[in-house]
Amino acid sequence: MAIIEAAGLTKTYRVFQKKEGVLAALRGLYKREYREVRAVDRISFAIEPGEMVAFLGPNGAGKTTTLKMLSGLIYPTSGEARVLDFVPWQRADLFRRQFSLVMGQKNQLWWDLPAADSFQLHREIYSIPQAEFAKTLGELTELLGVAKLTRQAVRELSLGERMKMELIAALLHGPRLLLLDEPTIGLDVVAQAAIQKCLRDYHSQRGVTMLLTSHYMRDVEALCDRVLVINRGGMVYDGPLAGIIEKFGESKLVKLQFEGPAPDDLGRFGQVVRREGPFADIRIERSRVSEILSAVLDRHALADVTVEDPPLEEIIAKVFEEARLDHDAA
Amino acid sequence: MTPPDGLAAQTAPAPSSAAPLLVAPPLRQAPPRGPIATLKKHTKIVRISLSERMTYRSDFLLGTILRFLPLVTTILLWKSIYESSGRSELAGFRYREMIAYLLLTHISRMFSSMPGLAAGIARDIREGTLKRYLIQPVDMIGYLLSSRVAHKVAYITMSFLPYMGLFVLCRRYFDGFPDALTMAAYAASLVLSFLVGFFFEASVGMVGFWFLEVTSLLYIVMTLNFFISGHMLPLDLLPQPWSAILKALPFQYMAYFPAVVFLRKITGWSLVLHLLLELTWAIVFMVLCRGLYRLGLKRYSAYGG
Numbered sequence: 001m002a003i004i005e006a007a008g009l010t011k012t013y014r015v016f017q018k019k020e021g022v023l024a025a026l027r028g029l030y031k032r033e034y035r036e037v038r039a040v041d042r043i044s045f046a047i048e049p050g051e052m053v054a055f056l057g058p059n060g061a062g063k064t065t066t067l068k069m070l071s072g073l074i075y076p077t078s079g080e081a082r083v084l085d086f087v088p089w090q091r092a093d094l095f096r097r098q099f100s101l102v103m104g105q106k107n108q109l110w111w112d113l114p115a116a117d118s119f120q121l122h123r124e125i126y127s128i129p130q131a132e133f134a135k136t137l138g139e140l141t142e143l144l145g146v147a148k149l150t151r152q153a154v155r156e157l158s159l160g161e162r163m164k165m166e167l168i169a170a171l172l173h174g175p176r177l178l179l180l181d182e183p184t185i186g187l188d189v190v191a192q193a194a195i196q197k198c199l200r201d202y203h204s205q206r207g208v209t210m211l212l213t214s215h216y217m218r219d220v221e222a223l224c225d226r227v228l229v230i231n232r233g234g235m236v237y238d239g240p241l242a243g244i245i246e247k248f249g250e251s252k253l254v255k256l257q258f259e260g261p262a263p264d265d266l267g268r269f270g271q272v273v274r275r276e277g278p279f280a281d282i283r284i285e286r287s288r289v290s291e292i293l294s295a296v297l298d299r300h301a302l303a304d305v306t307v308e309d310p311p312l313e314e315i316i317a318k319v320f321e322e323a324r325l326d327h328d329a330a
Numbered sequence: 331m332t333p334p335d336g337l338a339a340q341t342a343p344a345p346s347s348a349a350p351l352l353v354a355p356p357l358r359q360a361p362p363r364g365p366i367a368t369l370k371k372h373t374k375i376v377r378i379s380l381s382e383r384m385t386y387r388s389d390f391l392l393g394t395i396l397r398f399l400p401l402v403t404t405i406l407l408w409k410s411i412y413e414s415s416g417r418s419e420l421a422g423f424r425y426r427e428m429i430a431y432l433l434l435t436h437i438s439r440m441f442s443s444m445p446g447l448a449a450g451i452a453r454d455i456r457e458g459t460l461k462r463y464l465i466q467p468v469d470m471i472g473y474l475l476s477s478r479v480a481h482k483v484a485y486i487t488m489s490f491l492p493y494m495g496l497f498v499l500c501r502r503y504f505d506g507f508p509d510a511l512t513m514a515a516y517a518a519s520l521v522l523s524f525l526v527g528f529f530f531e532a533s534v535g536m537v538g539f540w541f542l543e544v545t546s547l548l549y550i551v552m553t554l555n556f557f558i559s560g561h562m563l564p565l566d567l568l569p570q571p572w573s574a575i576l577k578a579l580p581f582q583y584m585a586y587f588p589a590v591v592f593l594r595k596i597t598g599w600s601l602v603l604h605l606l607l608e609l610t611w612a613i614v615f616m617v618l619c620r621g622l623y624r625l626g627l628k629r630y631s632a633y634g635g
Contacts, residue, residue, distance in 0.1 A: 073464055075631045089631060096467040108462055110378070117378050124374040125468045 001085065003177055003209045004047040004070060008079035010233075011040040011065050039065040041233035042079065047211060049176075052203055054224035054241070055213040058320050062233040063213040067179050070211070071101045084177055097126060100170035104182035108166060109154045115165040116150040119172060126173035133172065140168045143198050160191030167195060171202060180212035184219055196222045217312040231320055248322075249315045251283045253308045254293065259301040269296060278303065283310075375473060376480040398496060401436075405429055421566040427593060428564070429503040433496070434589035435561045440486060441520045442527030442559075442584035444478065448551075451535030452544045455630065464627075471532060471623060478528055508594055515601055519588040522608040526583045529615030536619065539626030560586025580611035 014034045040062040047053055055063050068074045070081060072088035072095070081088060086095035109118040123133045141147040144164040154162060163183065170178065183199075184192040196219060202208060203223075214220060220227060220241065227244060229237040237244060253273070256262070262280040266272050269292045270284040284292050289307060296302070309315075412418075412425045423431060451474070454460045463470035497504075507513065534551055538544050556562065559581040565573050576582060587604060590596050596604060 071465055073461055073631065091464060093467050096465060099465075101461075101465050103461075106458065106461070113378065121374065121378050122466075125466055 001049075002046040002082075003049050003051075004045075004081070004083050004211065006046070006066075006070070006079070006081045007044045008042045009040055009044070009066065009069060009076050009081055010038070010042050010078045011062070011069060011074065012077040013037045013039055038233050040069070040076070040230075043230060043233070043235045044079075045228055045235065045238055047209060049209055050203075050207045051226060052199075052210045052224045053212070054220040054227045055211055055230070056220065056227055056316060057213075057230040057236075061231050063230065064181055066230070067101065067181050067211070067213065071099065071179055072096075097173065098175055099177040099179065100173070100175040101179045102166055102170045102181065102183055104163065104180075104185040107154075107162070108169060109162070111155050112153055114151045115154055115157075115168070118154070118165075118169060119150070122169055122172050128173055132174075136172055136174065137168070140171055140198070140202075143201060144168065144194055160187050160194075163187060163191065163195065164198075167198060174206065176208060178208055178210045178212075180210065180214075182213055182215065184214060184216055192216065192218065193222075199223055217316065221312065229316070229319055231324065236319060244315060244319065245309050245312070248319050249309050250286055251310065252286055252289050253310060254282050254284050254289065255304075255306045255308065256280045256282065256296065256302060257304040259303055263300060266296075373476075375476040376483070378480075398492070401432070401496075404432055408432070421564060422595070423564055423566070426503045429500065431564055431589050431593060433500055433503070434592050435585040437493075438520065438523055438585040438588040439561060440489070441482065441588075442523040444527050444531040447474070447478065447528070447531045448535035448548050449545070450474075451532060452538030452548075455538040455626070456542055460630070471619060474532065475528060482524065508592060512591065512594060512597075515605065516588060516591045518605055519583070519591050519608060522605070522612055523583050523585075523588055525612035526580060526608060526615060529612060529619045530580070530584075533615055533619040533622055536622035536626050539622070539629055555581055555584070558582075559584040560589070564590070580615070583608045583611060 013036070015037050043062075043066065055066070057063050065074070069076050070083050070088055072083075072091045075089045084095060084098050086092050088095065109115055110121075119133075119137060122128070123130075128136075138147075141150060144167070146161060146164050146168075149157060149161055150165070154165065157165065167183065178199075180199075184195050187195065199210065200223060203210060210223070212219070212223065225240060227237065227239070227241050228235065229244070237247070239247075251270075254270070256266075256279070258278045258280070260278065262275050262278055264275070266275070266280055266282055270282040270288075273281040273283055275281075282292075293305065293307075408425065408428050412420070412428075418424060420428070454463075454470075460470070462468075463473065508516070534548065535544075537547065541547070558576050558579065560576070561584075565576045565582060565586050567573075568576065577586075587596075587608065591601065
């Protein structure tokens with residue numbers, strides 16, 4: 001049985017259109033003009049137990065709106081969803097005990113209290129048995145290296161430390177499903193890596209299902225086997241991360257190092273990105289890499305060769321862009 | 331920069347390898363229900379809120395002391411009113427009783443006033459912190475009630491000594507303590523005034539579901555309440571029909587009623603009746619507050635979040 005099943009999930013918001021000028025503002029008092037904004041447009045997908053799935057899309061694509069529907073905060077305008085076999089927006093007590101929503105930009109801990117007090121509160125709210133609570137808390141604080149900080153008021157912690165505490169609070173009750181909205185936003189590389197490691201370890205120990213949104217491809221590469229790409233509310237891609245590179249990364253970057261200075265006739269093989277001394281980088285169509293490499297080797301003496309995919313960010317940006325063009329054309 | 335094959339090595343174990351562990355996370359059972367379990371959970375909330383409250387104790391103490399300063403002017407004002415009127419009684423209150431009444435409304439308000447409750451609910455709605463109550467298995471109103479109990483316990487404990495001092499200083503305005511039965515009725519009226527105050531202000535806060543900006547509305551409601559609850563002067567002092575109207579409204583239970591119970595101005599069956607009425611109002615506001623919350627959540631879930 002799938003943990004998350006969404007079918008034709010759609011959310012339309014009505015946005016009040018504020019006009020410029022005093023007269024228009026006065027008119028707005030009795031006759032309001034609204035514009036319909038379709039934040040999520042008929043998206044369908046299913047997530048199986050134990051999967052770690054990334055939810056990608058540019059700002060305003062509808063990621064957070066979808067997470068809000070899946071966690072039961074808002075109703076969809078149309079469509080259906082079942083999460084952990086519950087209809088999320090009915091907010092059944094048992095449903096709420098089995099998942100966590102972590103929002104990187106929102107604080108759930110008590111600002112003036114040490115995190116440990118907030119954890120105690122969670123223990124009560126979720127009725128976690130004392131032994132299980134102590135064990136999980138010990139493991140998590142160890143894993144994230146914050147065991148010494150739990151007695152310090154949350155307001156005195158750094159952003160990274162606070163985020164780690166948020167994550168611990170979200171995991172204490174052993175959720176079967178973890179929804180993460182930008183869990184690493186604003187964090188430095190070290191803190192990001194620590195959060196990733198925690199999520200990875202927790203996943204391998206408990207087999208928890210995760211759906212996360214992030215703008216950092218590092219998170220996605222480190223954590224997720226499968227990605228869903230949405231743009232303008234609609235689903236653009238659903239498949240393995242590597243598949244995105246296959247599907248949308250049409251070229252590869254071939255970095256050559258010659259024995260002597262790089263020759264100047266490389267333009268016929270592909271687009272020369274850089275040529276400096278013995279080094280030259282050429283962008284080559286994916287399907288022609290081996291053919292062109294052997295042609296180069298026939299003519300020149302090479303000291304070193306590496307073949308790379310273009311950065312994931314670049315590919316994702318292209319996917320977003322193509323989806324936008326399709327959308328505008330339709 | 332990562333080549334595709336590098337991905338597999340970096341990513342977490344594939345779902346299939348984690349599969350045997352899937353049985354491991356126990357399906358969380360529904361918690362023990364019933365009043366005892368609920369009480370236990372909320373006691374913890376009370377305890378934690380209490381320690382939050384104590385974070386700012388110096389601010390707290392200063393605020394408590396400053397609250398008494400206006401009393402001096404009030405006492406002097408009433409003294410001159412009585413002297414210039416040349417009467418020993420105004421609306422059934424002798425000068426000493428009037429001062430005692432004003433001191434006692436401070437006690438009433440100590441129970442019934444809910445600083446920041448309505449504004450806090452409105453802020454939770456506006457800023458989206460309301461989410462916590464929708465995602466976690468905890469009821470917002472129950473949670474707020476528990477933490478408010480904690481705030482009150484902290485407040486009453488901390489202001490006990492200053493209040494004692496004040497009442498010792500002002501003891502000549504009182505005719506000693508009333509009998510035990512009256513004291514019991516007084517205690518009940520105070521507890522009920524807490525509930526009336528809590529559910530009334532929580533209901534006001536729920537307006538935040540419909541209006542983003544509620545500061546001016548709250549200001550009007552609170553200022554009005556200060557007057558019509560009898561905090562400023564006994565409701566009997568107002569001309570008819572105002573006095574009768576205000577005594578029929580629920581707001582009197584937040585200041586006027588407990589004070590006149592202590593002064594033995596309401597006794598016998600009338601006292602029992604009023605206690606029952608006070609309880610009824612507490613229930614009415616509770617139902618109103620719940621209803622508004624339910625309606626508000628519907629709207630919130632449809633438009634916002």
